[in-house]
Amino acid sequence: MPKYCWFPVTVPGVPAAWRVLSRRFGSLPLEKTLLSATEYAKKGYPVSPVTGFYWQKAFEVYQTN
Secondary structure, X not given: OOOOOOHHHOOOOHHXXXXXXXXXXXXXXXXXXXXXXXXXXXHOOOOOHHHHHHHHXXXXXXXXX
């Protein structure tokens, strides 16, 4: 598994699992359940200064690799 890329942070099949779990146990459609997450992905989300600091440091590490 590569140390620096997106592969280490993804799990194959997770979106399909969300769909199955939503259909089996959920009372709302998956689209509605994920609406807030979709909006945050599109428009952004405010983060604390500490989180921003560490994300910037991680960005610098990944940018050089």
